[in-house]
Amino acid sequence: MAVTDSLIDAALAILEETGLPGLTVRDVAARAGVAPMGVYSRFGSKDGLLEALFMYGFASLQAAIETPPTASPLTRLRTGCQGYRRFAIHNPQLYHLMFEQMLLLDLSPEAKDLAQRSFGTLVERVHAAMTSSELAGTSSTEVAQQVWSAMHGAVSLEIAGVHFATDRAQSFTAMLDALLIGMAPRR
Amino acid sequence: MAVTDSLIDAALAILEETGLPGLTVRDVAARAGVAPMGVYSRFGSKDGLLEALFMYGFASLQAAIETPPTASPLTRLRTGCQGYRRFAIHNPQLYHLMFEQMLLLDLSPEAKDLAQRSFGTLVERVHAAMTSSELAGTSSTEVAQQVWSAMHGAVSLEIAGVHFATDRAQSFTAMLDALLIGMAPRR
DNA sequence: ATAGATAAAGAACAATGTTCTATAACATAA
DNA sequence: TTATGTTATAGAACATTGTTCTTTATCTAT
Numbered sequence: 001m002a003v004t005d006s007l008i009d010a011a012l013a014i015l016e017e018t019g020l021p022g023l024t025v026r027d028v029a030a031r032a033g034v035a036p037m038g039v040y041s042r043f044g045s046k047d048g049l050l051e052a053l054f055m056y057g058f059a060s061l062q063a064a065i066e067t068p069p070t071a072s073p074l075t076r077l078r079t080g081c082q083g084y085r086r087f088a089i090h091n092p093q094l095y096h097l098m099f100e101q102m103l104l105l106d107l108s109p110e111a112k113d114l115a116q117r118s119f120g121t122l123v124e125r126v127h128a129a130m131t132s133s134e135l136a137g138t139s140s141t142e143v144a145q146q147v148w149s150a151m152h153g154a155v156s157l158e159i160a161g162v163h164f165a166t167d168r169a170q171s172f173t174a175m176l177d178a179l180l181i182g183m184a185p186r187r
Numbered sequence: 188m189a190v191t192d193s194l195i196d197a198a199l200a201i202l203e204e205t206g207l208p209g210l211t212v213r214d215v216a217a218r219a220g221v222a223p224m225g226v227y228s229r230f231g232s233k234d235g236l237l238e239a240l241f242m243y244g245f246a247s248l249q250a251a252i253e254t255p256p257t258a259s260p261l262t263r264l265r266t267g268c269q270g271y272r273r274f275a276i277h278n279p280q281l282y283h284l285m286f287e288q289m290l291l292l293d294l295s296p297e298a299k300d301l302a303q304r305s306f307g308t309l310v311e312r313v314h315a316a317m318t319s320s321e322l323a324g325t326s327s328t329e330v331a332q333q334v335w336s337a338m339h340g341a342v343s344l345e346i347a348g349v350h351f352a353t354d355r356a357q358s359f360t361a362m363l364d365a366l367l368i369g370m371a372p373r374r
Numbered sequence: 375a376t377a378g379a380t381a382a383a384g385a386a387c388a389a390t391g392t393t394c395t396a397t398a399a400c401a402t403a404a
Numbered sequence: 405t406t407a408t409g410t411t412a413t414a415g416a417a418c419a420t421t422g423t424t425c426t427t428t429a430t431c432t433a434t
Contacts, residue, residue: 019290019291020291021291092290096287096290099343099344099347099349100283100287100347102347102348102349103206103279103283103346103347103348104206104207104208115349119351141351141352142352142353142358142361144351145344145350145351145352145358146341146358146361146362146365148340148344149337149340149341149343149344149362150336150337150340150341150362150366151340152340152343152344153335153336153337153338153339153340153341153343154333154336154337154340156286156336156339156340156343157286157332157335157336157339159290160286160287160289160290161289161290162286162289162302163332164306164328164331164332165326165328165329165332166329171329171332171333174329174333175333175336175337175366177369178333178366178369178370179337179362179365179366179369180369181368181369182364182365182366182367182368182369182370183365183369
């Protein structure tokens with residue numbers, strides 16, 4: 001329905017413009033041209049609306065890390081990581097919502113499943129790089145978790161403005177390179 | 188003053204018990220045995236109280252990463268990182284507040300300075316490890332930022348419950364090891 | 375001991391999430 | 405076409421919470 005999309009669009013705009021504290025049901029509804037009740041009839045509650053944003057965010061993130069196959073699986077993994085950062089930097093408040101509110105929001109199984117699917121993509125890329133002997137280790141899940149942790153930390157601190165490097169994109173790449181080198185097979 | 192400490196203690200307890208949404212001025216004041224006004228006369232606002240928690244948190248974090256000198260600077264760095272994780276896991280809501288609210292709260296210069304001092308400790312450890320040729324690179328700030336990013340990401344996801352590794356402490360150590368290996372001088 | 379200042383308690387106010395109620399729109403069946 | 409049951413909407417109303425105001429108590433200094 002058009003109103004549902006309008007509400008999500010309005011919420012996304014307000015979120016990035018004013019941050020989470022500025023995201024009120026009244027403002028979202030007004031911007032979408034409906035009464036506050038419209039939010040409740042469609043999303044059940046404000047948390048329901050936030051969950052819709054959460055899912056929209058993970059769908060976007062999924063698209064951002066999607067990459068065409070390349071000669072080297074490790075290169076493809078790297079490209080996906082750059083897409084990850086690009087998404088986070090372009091949608092800082094949404095990214096913040098997606099990850100920092102996970103702890104507070106109790107998400108529906110569908111929402112959790114969607115988030116997990118993004119992680120699954122990363123696991124696949126890691127697995128491919130292991131198969132091509134560009135990464136060492138036995139558990140692709142373990143390694144993917146570690147890569148994700150590092151990426152998430154870097155973009156989180158960058159979004160929060162807690163970053164002391166001069167070139168942040170370069171710093172992100174350098175960290176990732178060091179990590180992947182440390183994960184490479186010893187010879 | 189005793190009341191100020193009581194308020195902070197009460198706020199810390201409520202924070203860890205019920206999370207940030209459950210941290211209301213009324214509840215904090217009641218638990219400390221004073222009227223809500225007591226919060227405002229001492230901290231100015233709820234955000235002022237949160238900033239006090241923020242500063243308490245960074246003082247605790249500073250203590251947690253403090254380690255006696257060891258034979259190897261890199262070992263000392265590793266020990267400090269383990270202390271970092273221990274603090275975060277033992278005070279998840281406080282850790283969450285410290286880092287995720289940085290973006291929203293506008294902190295006083297003193298608060299920012301305190302946070303930066305913790306980072307300074309990390310930079311020193313990295314610098315020492317560079318001097319002893321256990322780490323490569325030129326900018327200890329850059330490298331420290333990358334180490335911090337990875338640590339922060341790992342504990343953030345762990346706290347948020349977004350962690351697919353079986354042994355989380357081991358996963359943290361493995362990530363850190365890989366990163367530090369990747370940062371070691373090539374030979 | 376008293377005057378001034380300080381702090382506290384409780385009421386009151388504003389914003390916001392949520393619910394209630396009455397009304398309007400709409401689909402469906404005879 | 406019309407009547408009816410359902411759904412959606414608008415606007416008011418309610419509860420919670422951050423904040424402020426007002427009055428009262430307490431404390432300090434001379």
